[in-house]
Amino acid sequence: MEPFPRLRSIAVPFARDNIDTDQILPARFLHLARDADHGACLFRDLRYRGDGSEVEDFPLNRPAWRSGRIALGGENFACGSSRENAVWAMHGHGFRAVIAPSFGDIFAQNGLKNGLLPVRLPAATVAAMIAQAEAMPDGEVTVDLEAQTVTAADGTIHPFEIDPFARKCLLEGIDEMSFTLSHNEDIAAFERRLGRENF
Amino acid sequence: MSDEPRTMFEKVWDRHRVLEREDGQTLLYVDRHLLHDGTAPAFEMLRVRGQKMRAPGRTFATPDHYMPTNTRIAAEIPDPALREMVLSLERNAAAEGFALYGLDDPRQGIVHVVGPELGLSQPGMIIVCGDSHTSTHGALGALAFGIGMTEVAHVLATQCLWQRKPKTMRIGIEGALGAGVTAKDVILHVIATIGTAGATGHVIEYAGSAVRGLSMEGRLTLCNMTIEAGARAGMVAPDETTFGFLEGRENVPTGAAWDAAVARWRSLASDPGALFDRVVEIDAAAIAPTVTWGTSPQEAVAVDGRVPDPATAPSAGRRAEMQEMLDYMGLSPGQLLAEVAVDRVFIGSCTNGRIEDLRAAAGVARGRQVAAGVTAWVVPGSAQVKRQAEAEGLDRIFRDAGFAWREAGCSMCLGTNGEIGAPGERIASTSNRNFRGRQGPGVRTHLMNPAMAAAAAVTGHITDVRRLMEAG
Structure with missing residues (x-):
């Protein structure tokens, strides 16, 4: 995994609660290989009509918001299906962080493992940032993972929480599997105990 | 271990702790890893690293997502990309040596129907699968939850998963269900009551007389849609209904081992006085179709x-x-x-x-x-x-x-x-x-x-x- 950069970008608002992963990546693209262009399928059925033409007022089709690296979402962003492909689609399009009041649990976990940082900020803060994005579409937002702060387009600074280990993995590009494999002896000891207890 | 009363969830969690990380996350051992025909990318992640599976004997697979339901012959799948999903599962099973209930196997089916049906899903286990409806298996008193593809690869390689301990929620459903009211109506009513994010970050324990009165099939339906309320998992304490459902199934112990298992499973129920982070009460009589x-x-x-x-x-x-x-x-x-x-x-x-x-x-x-x-x-x-x-x-x-x-x-x-x-x-x-x-x-x-x-x-x-x- 590539080390997570300090991000500065316009912020693309998806101003609805409970956006589900079926919207982010429709199920008919789930069979695509990992290295396929998932970004092209991001929000496919909200972003394009059946004939392939763009839905003009969908955020990703607004001229100012075509190439953002930071997304803003509503409550329970990316709920529903566990499909990691939804993260691949966000990442493939260029997003590296999503700022929302809350996330679907599995999506947030999937994001951390793929260099898409889920940032939880209070609902009022996110609502204000969405309003700023709509008022000044070219306003830039900064996500500083090192400092654990978001700087909104209006210059206000908002701290956020993240698991320290996930932060370290993202900053240094470490993957969790290598770390766990280094604890092989602990796992083997557990398995021996498990065998004795027969459960 | 302290003598504090514990919830069923905490008992299962405690029993599967391999180690703790300094940030408070726990490495949990996975008893059962269920796979379906959408898992090819996880095997690719292993191949890239030259990593083999740790515990093929704890891994069970069946094709369900990509197979058309008008045929059982993979060669008849018209779309080559979908056909490849089914065939790749067969290839991975052959290469890694895990159990596959393939298209020609009388045990094939939707992975969350097959697990309980074959007695693979048992009380007290930790069960994971790369599918959000893995919450289904909690109906048997297991801790079962859906994971992403990178986590599937992690479990394939280590048989373990890092998790931050979730909060607990008890949903008590008391009273008698009306005529024509099923477990599906109960869970739709629960979700409408607490909201689609109502249980985010929680494991739900369903309890109360209406839940006790549900058949195993009904409990599976109830726990299945737990994810639709945002919860990590849903659980029902094992009881006579659970044991009656499991006894005699293919992967369930027999004889003295069965008796020992039932005794162990009985002890899983939440202790009297165990504390939940949140408690919700639902009146069964108020639920309509x-x-x-x-x-x-x-x-x-x-x-x-x-x-x-x-x-x-x-x-x-x-x-x-x-x-x-x-x-x-x-x-x-x-x-x-x-x-x-x-x-x-x-x-x-x-x-x-x-x-x-x-x-x-x-x-x-x-x-x-x-x-x-x-x-x-x-x-x-x-x-x-x-x-x-x-x-x-x-x-x-x-x-x-x-x-x-x-x-x-x-x-x-x-x-x-x-x-x-x-x-x-x-x-x-x-x-x-x-x-x-x-x-x-x-x-x-x-x-x-x-x-x-x-x-x-x-x-x-x-x-x-x-x-x-x-x-x-």
């Missing part, structure tokens, strides 16, 4: 109710959201749900594809005919459910009534196998998600229980099955 009207499982009302009016919404944001849903669903505020005509009916899925579900639907279909212009499918949850239904003559009842009787799989629940509706079509569905486009672009989904779906099929519109059965 329930139908969704919108594009989130929380947008559900009693079948004899009306489509809600956005004008009554508490905020402008909610008003806009409701209006978008009504526009997508082609419904008007105040419209009676029972007037809404359907084009298709889908009876099946890991939510409602078990034998009890098919019996309930057949009870409505018996002696009736699918309404003109309606396409109705019954897709058994597993090959075993299909054989059982056929032994009971349910297939004949469905066929005589004009339903299509299909092979086992996920089918129209999410349509990854190509089985989807046409844009604008309205489907009465026993599945779990009514998200926009879930059953095909532009398709409108109404979630309901199996008897209600059968009632919609024979009347051509959403119907209160209680009225239909009274009318005879």
Whole structure:
């Protein structure tokens, strides 16, 4: 995994609660290989009509918001299906962080493992940032993972929480599997105990 | 270990702790890893690293997502990309040596139907699968949850998973369920009550007399849709219903080992006085047969109710959201749900594809005919459910009534196998998600229980099955 950069970008608002992963990546693209262009399928059925033409007022089709690296979402962003492909689609399009009041649990976990940082900020803060994005579409937002702060387009600074280990993995590009494999002896000891207890 | 009273969840969690990380995350050992035919990328992640599976003996697979339900022959899958999903699972099983219930195996089916059916899912276990509806298996008193693809690869390589301990929520459902009210209505009512994010970050324990009174099939339905309330997992304490369901199944211990297992499973129930982070009480008698009207499982009302009016919404944001849903669903505020005509009916899925579900639907279909212009499918949850239904003559009842009787799989629940509706079509569905486009672009989904779906099929519109059965 590539080390997570300090991000500065316009912020693309998806101003609805409970956006589900079926919207982010429709199920008919789930069979695509990992290295396929998932970004092209991001929000496919909200972003394009059946004939392939763009839905003009969908955020990703607004001229100012075509190439953002930071997304803003509503409550329970990316709920529903566990499909990691939804993260691949966000990442493939260029997003590296999503700022929302809350996330679907599995999506947030999937994001951390793929260099898409889920940032939880209070609902009022996110609502204000969405309003700023709509008022000044070219306003830039900064996500500083090192400092654990978001700087909104209006210059206000908002701290956020993240698991320290996930932060370290993202900053240094470490993957969790290598770390766990280094604890092989602990796992083997557990398995021996498990065998004795027969459960 | 302290003597503090513990919840069932905490007992299962504590027993599976391998080690703790300094940031407070716990490495949990996984007893059962279930795989389906969407898992190829995880094996690719292992191959790239030159990593082998740690515990193939704890891993069980069956194709369900990508296989069309009109054939059992992989070579007949018209789309080569979908065919490859099914074939790659077979190749990975052969290469790594884990159990595969393939297309020609009498145990094939939807992974969340097969696990309990084969006795693979047992009380006290930790069970994971790369599918959010893994919460289903919690009905047996297991801690079972869905994971992403990178986590699947992590479990393949280490048989473990890092987790931050979730919070606990007890949902007590007391009282008697009314006539025609099923586990599906209970869970739709629960989600409508607490919201689709109502249990985010929590593991739910379902308790109370109404839950105790549910069959194992009903409990599986209840826990299945727990993810639709945002929860990590749902659990029901094992009891005589659980033991009666498990005894004699293929992977369940026998003889003295069975007795020892039951004794161990009995001790899993939450201790008296165990504390939950949140407690919700639901009155069973207040639950009606329930139908969704919108594009989130929380947008559900009693079948004899009306489509809600956005004008009554508490905020402008909610008003806009409701209006978008009504526009997508082609419904008007105040419209009676029972007037809404359907084009298709889908009876099946890991939510409602078990034998009890098919019996309930057949009870409505018996002696009736699918309404003109309606396409109705019954897709058994597993090959075993299909054989059982056929032994009971349910297939004949469905066929005589004009339903299509299909092979086992996920089918129209999410349509990854190509089985989807046409844009604008309205489907009465026993599945779990009514998200926009879930059953095909532009398709409108109404979630309901199996008897209600059968009632919609024979009347051509959403119907209160209680009225239909009274009318005879």
